[in-house]
Amino acid sequence: QVQLEQSGAEVKKPGASVKVSCKASGYTFTSYYLHWVRQAPGQGLEWMGIISPFSGSTWYTQKFRNRVTMTGDTSTSTVFMEMSGLRSEDTAVYYCARGGGISTSAIDNWGQGTLVTVSS
Amino acid sequence: DIQMTQSPSSLCASVGDRVTITCRTSQVITNYVAWFQQKPGKAPKSLIYAASNLQSGVPSRFSGSGSGRDFNFTISSLQPEDFATYYCQQYNSYPFTFGPGTKVDVK
Numbered sequence: 628q629v630q631l632e633q634s635g636a637e638v639k640k641p642g643a644s645v646k647v648s649c650k651a652s653g654y655t656f657t658s659y660y661l662h663w664v665r666q667a668p669g670q671g672l673e674w675m676g677i678i679s680p681f682s683g684s685t686w687y688t689q690k691f692r693n694r695v696t697m698t699g700d701t702s703t704s705t706v707f708m709e710m711s712g713l714r715s716e717d718t719a720v721y722y723c724a725r726g727g728g729i730s731t732s733a734i735d736n737w738g739q740g741t742l743v744t745v746s747s
Numbered sequence: 748d749i750q751m752t753q754s755p756s757s758l759c760a761s762v763g764d765r766v767t768i769t770c771r772t773s774q775v776i777t778n779y780v781a782w783f784q785q786k787p788g789k790a791p792k793s794l795i796y797a798a799s800n801l802q803s804g805v806p807s808r809f810s811g812s813g814s815g816r817d818f819n820f821t822i823s824s825l826q827p828e829d830f831a832t833y834y835c836q837q838y839n840s841y842p843f844t845f846g847p848g849t850k851v852d853v854k
Contacts, residue, residue, distance in 0.1 A: 733781040733796030
């Protein structure tokens with residue numbers, strides 16, 4: 628079955644960087660796009676961007692374009708989301724989620740989420 | 748960017764009730780709308796894609812419809828495990844925006 632296993636919770640100081648991983652299993656890694664979505668405490672879902680594990684191509688929401696980098700490692704079926712210049716408002720649960728074989732495909736499976744806390 | 752609105756923002760219902768949530772987009776899109784369920788402290792769960800198609804394993808009491816700018820999500824007979832927050836999302840064009848959510852609570 629499809630599984631997306633994310634890395635553990637992180638506590639970071641303002642200005643630091645964080646790198647969250649998402650290891651995929653149960654399907655052909657390079658055949659499906661992967662999304663990153665975040666959720667601040669008590670807030671709704673915010674779509675951050677998307678990566679093609681096959682080509683490495685990415686698209687980021689304007690809000691994150693200067694601070695977020697999404698990458699993939701086909702040898703370990705893992706995607707990464709790295710965010711720099713962390714601020715308190717980046718405190719959130721970060722989810723990876725599997726899309727489809729083309730970029731305009733719906734999300735069908737979600738990782739368990741990774742809590743990133745930014746605090747001095 | 749395509750903006751998504753959802754109504755109502757919250758509702759109270761009883762087991763067995765029919766519940767309908769509406770999502771409106773800021774521009775006409777294809778049927779590239781998905782619906783998700785989220786319970787407190789849990790990851791979202793995918794329910795519907797392409798406006799009206801159930802994801803694998805999703806009970807048939809959930810359904811979706813709509814086109815253009817207006818999309819509906821319906822639970823035909825609310826079950827105890829359905830009390831949660833529901834989100835719509837458009838994946839017609841980047842960025843793939845979510846609606847603000849609708850919380851379904853116990854009456």
